Amino acid sequence: MRIAIEKSKVTDVVIQYETRIKDKWHTVVRYDCSHGFFHRDLLSMKGDKIKQPISITNLNDALTYAEQDLKDRWEWYKEQYKRGVKK
Numbered sequence: 001m002r003i004a005i006e007k008s009k010v011t012d013v014v015i016q017y018e019t020r021i022k023d024k025w026h027t028v029v030r031y032d033c034s035h036g037f038f039h040r041d042l043l044s045m046k047g048d049k050i051k052q053p054i055s056i057t058n059l060n061d062a063l064t065y066a067e068q069d070l071k072d073r074w075e076w077y078k079e080q081y082k083r084g085v086k087k
Contacts, residue, residue: 003063010059013038015066019078021045028074028081031066038062040069042077044084 004012016030030041031054038059042050056062070077 010063013059013063013066015063015070017070017074017077019074019081021082026081029070029077031062031069033059033062040066042080044081046084048084 001016002012002014003010012033014030014032014034017028018025019028020026026045027043029043032039032041035051038054038056040052040054042052054062054065056065
């Protein structure tokens with residue numbers, strides 16, 4: 001997780017869920033605001049990646065959303081990762 005804050009306001013965020021599979025760490029899902037917009041990247045063991053824009057412009061709210069989503073759905077994300085991202 002990387003969070004940049006200026007004057008009590010989040011200005012940049014990267015938060016991701018990683019899991020260990022067969023003694024190797026894998027990034028499963030990542031939220032960030034690179035490319036000029038807040039989005040979620042869903043990854044798969046096959047190397048596929050889907051970028052999903054999320055229409056939250058306030059990065060304080062975006063950070064809260066991402067943290068809660070990962071807490072609520074980490075098992076689902078892991079299963080999707082192992083199956084392969086469906087485009």
